[in-house]
Amino acid sequence: MSHADASPLSVVTGTGMGRRLVLAALAGAAADLAGVALIASAAWLITRAAEQPPLAALSVAIVAVRAFATTRGVFRYGERLAGHDVALRAQAGTRERLYRALIPAGPLPQRGADLLSRMVDDTDAVQDLLVRCLLPAAAALITGVAAVVIAGFLLPVAAVVLAAGLLVAGVLLPAGAAAAARRWSARIAPARADLAARVADLVHGAADLAAYGARDRALSAAMDADGRLSRLERGQARINAAALGLGMLTQGLTVVAVVLAAQAAGLDRVATAVAALTSLVAFEPALPLAAAGERFAGVVAALRRLRETAATPPAVREPADPAPAPEPPLTIEVDDLLVRHGERRPALNGVSLTLTPGRRVAVVGPSGAGKSTLLSALMRTVEIESGTIRLNGTDVRRLSSDDVRALVTGLTQDPYVFQATVADNLRLAGPQASTEEVEAAVRRARLDAWTERTGWDTVLGEDGRTVSGGQLQRLALARALLYDPPVLLLDEPAEALDEETADLLMADLLDATRGRTTVLVTHRLHGLEQVDEIVVLEGGRVTQRGTHADLVAVPGYYRDLWESEALTRRRG
Secondary structure (H helix, E strand, O other): OOOOOOOHHHHHHOOOOHHHHHHHHHHHHHHHHHHHHHHHHHHHHHHHHOOOOOHHHOHHHHHHHHHHHHHHHHHHHHHHHHHHHHHHHHHHHHHHHHHHHHOOEOOOOOOHHHHHHHHHHHHHHHHHHHHHHHHHHHHHHHHHHHHHHHHHHHOHHHHHHHHHHHHHHHHHHHHHHHHHHHHHHHHHHHHHHHHHHHHHHHHHOHHHHHHOOOHHHHHHHHHHHHHHHHHHHHHHHHHHHHHHHHHHHHHHHHHHHHHHHHHHOOOOHHHHHHHHHHHHHHOOOOOOHHHHHHHHHHHHHHHHHHHHHHOOOEOOOOOOOOOOOOOOOOOEEEEEEEEOOOOOOOOEEEEEEEEOOOOEEEEEOOOOOOHHHHHHHHOOOOOOOEEEEEEOOEEHHHOOHHHHHHHEEEEOOOOOOOOOEHHHHHHOOOOOOOHHHHHHHHHHOOOHHHHHHHOOOOEOOHHHOOOOHHHHHHHHHHHHHHHOOOEEEEEOOOOOOOHHHHHHHHHHHHHHOOOOEEEEEOOOOOOHHHOOEEEEEEOOEEEEEEOHHHHHOOOOHHHHHHHHHHHHHHHO
16 A cells, blocks of 8 residues: 555555456346346236236246346345455455555554554445445446336336436435535544544553542543544434435435326336336435445545555665675674654764674663664664664665564564464464474573463463563563574563562573673663673763773763662662
8 A cells, every 4th residue: 555545446456356346346237137127027017917918928027027036136146245255355455555564664643542443444444445335336327227228218208307316316415425424534533543542541551540540530531432423423324314315205206207207108007117117126226325425435534544554654764676684693883873763862873883793782871861772773673864784794774674683683672462372472483483492492581480380372461461570571582582583682671570580580681692692771780790791871872881890990870870779789
């Protein structure tokens, strides 16, 4: 999905489903035409039979009624089968293109609940575009033209009256419904997103709301949002009801006008009955078009929101002709790196670092110093404003970001646990890994006792709510070790853990990364005697660097933090 997807029809043609769509439209039109022919032949049969002719004069009509009744059901089944097949394929294709557009995207402007609503409800609009808008419109057009032609053979005036009625019911009313619904849709979509966001807050923040006595206020706000959405949806429903009512009125007036015209022209009873009932049934595919017009307005708005989401600029610019990925072992050279988030002051300003194979570097500093930004730049998830990062001499901006992350990646600051089993959460990092490899990664992360107690097939709760902080970090560490990148990045692995758990985790982590090229971002200094170099970041700049022994010997942030941590441990 791109800016080129400027019209709803591009959603269909872009999926390669044109042939299936034509087949579905023809099947629907054939079913409606069979319905018109069924009523016309039945009308002729009944009125002619009232004149008591010989049975042989009715045999063709009897066979025709049976044939049209049977084929109508067959064609309708084919239309449903083909129509839903192409609709589901188009919806799946739309979602896939949206996912592919979002994977490299930078920060999204939508909130989580609003984004989820767009990815679920708005992509459903592709189905409605086909099943409830395009296919019924095509069938109604073909059926209406056929009915007008039949009426023209019987009485030209009746054909003119019928055409006028069908234009009102099939064109003017849907256009009016679409125009009115467009205004409602512009108000309903934000209201639905607001309600989704408030419900998500109620579900995920239930404990905090209860703890601070804010549950009733949050629930009241959600109910108000629900009330606003309900009022808007009722208003939109009235449009559909009014359009349908006007369509049925148009149908009735058209049939009356056709009968009066037939009587004025002196048509016999059989021809009059056929003209009247043909006109009546010709409106059957046209009447739902008012609802289709109303829905079409919503579909256009939904596709516009999808384009807005998919148009989010990528986090990094990909090279037009990526250079080949370097082969391990890797040497990383960071030279005078400048990274900025938006228009704010630089998150990193003039940072330089060299990481040779097997070397372990710890990055420490106060919150907001740029530590996580440095890891993001190494993983190629943020754009570099100036300076360079080179892998074996190749600038990362000349490499595919996927190739960079295949070589340089690891444990993020907020590891995510999926609603899946323990084994599946681990195999995310190594789908083809053997059972022995998975178990080895778990042992190195010191998580084997927990997995044996919990079970490999136990489903973990969404966002890791059923996992303790220490277990979550160890699970993420096991995942990173299973992926086994040439350069391992670890972002605050002991964050938000109690001191004892954090010390154990850091000890296990330092043991597991022995001899492995590693960059460790941490606020905790315990155990950093084992790393090869410590880099202190403050305000996006490197203010100190050296070994643990070097840094505790000179005044500065590192020694202050070390003394504060030592004092806290003595008091504990």
